[in-house]
Amino acid sequence: MSQIPPLTTRVARPSDARELVALVNSAYRGDRSRAGWTTEADLLGGQRTDELALIEFIARGETAGDRAMLVHEREGRLIACVQLERRKQAAYLGMLTIMPTLQSGGLGKALLAAAENFVLHTWNGTSVTMTVIEQRPELIAWYERRGYSRTGDTAPFPYGDARFGEPKRPDLKFVVLSKRLGSAPTSP
Numbered sequence: 001m002s003q004i005p006p007l008t009t010r011v012a013r014p015s016d017a018r019e020l021v022a023l024v025n026s027a028y029r030g031d032r033s034r035a036g037w038t039t040e041a042d043l044l045g046g047q048r049t050d051e052l053a054l055i056e057f058i059a060r061g062e063t064a065g066d067r068a069m070l071v072h073e074r075e076g077r078l079i080a081c082v083q084l085e086r087r088k089q090a091a092y093l094g095m096l097t098i099m100p101t102l103q104s105g106g107l108g109k110a111l112l113a114a115a116e117n118f119v120l121h122t123w124n125g126t127s128v129t130m131t132v133i134e135q136r137p138e139l140i141a142w143y144e145r146r147g148y149s150r151t152g153d154t155a156p157f158p159y160g161d162a163r164f165g166e167p168k169r170p171d172l173k174f175v176v177l178s179k180r181l182g183s184a185p186t187s188p
Contacts, residue, residue: 007107009114011061012069012081017054019078020069024048027097029165036100043135043172044165049095053163057083070118072111080107082115091119093130112146120181127181131155131174140175148177 012020026032028048033039040048054069061067065086072080079099085092093115098107119125132140134154144150157172158164 006074007110008073009070009111010073012054012058012071014055014058014062016069016071016078017051017058020054020071020081021047021049021051023078023081023099024095024097027100027103033100036098036103038098038103038139039100040133040136040165043133043168045168046162046166048165050163068118068122070111070115072107072114080111082111084115084119086119086123086125087129089125090127090129091123091125093128108142109146116179116181125181127178129176129178131176133157134173134175135169135171140177143177146179148179151176151178 025048027036027038028040029044029046030041033041057067058069061069067086068084070082070084071078079102081095081097082093083095085094093112096108096112096115098111116128119128128148129151130143130148132143134140140150153176155174155176157167157174159167159172
């Protein structure tokens with residue numbers, strides 16, 4: 001029986017940006033993303049992010065301390081990531097990404113827990129919010145099983161802004177989810 005190499009979680013560095021772009025775009029866009037269940041390929045085309053955007057995000061986190069991109073790596077290879085942005089006592093969580101061929105193995109749950117722990121203990125945050133495309137009910141349900149709730153708020157999809165992808169349908173919008181940290185344990 002082979003043993004799985006240990007998983008390391010750390011804050012990303014600007015030098016990680018190129019590898020992170022490949023990871024994120026492979027999980028959300030195009031045919032490669034269909035190897036996992038988090039694909040948005042039927043909803044959006046184009047890229048999910050680019051190298052410059054990630055370098056700027058990571059660099060601001062290093063200087064201002066209000067942003068962080070956590071990564072999971074195994075044997076020096078980035079296999080998962082998540083963005084966090086501090087907003088007073090809350091944090092915004094986005095771009096939770098797991099390598100498509102490794103999805104459904106518990107890495108997303110582990111990274112989400114690491115992100116919540118980072119917000120709670122590093123930033124002394126009390127809650128996490130996020131937006132999820134409304135047309136992704138299976139993803140919304142996954143977050144709900146982990147203690148997130150719909151706030152009742154929605155946000156428009158940024159049509160016309162190529163940084164967010166090329167919409168394949170005209171009715172995309174986001175639902176807002178939130179979780180108070182320190183709440184009851186989440187289910188699998």
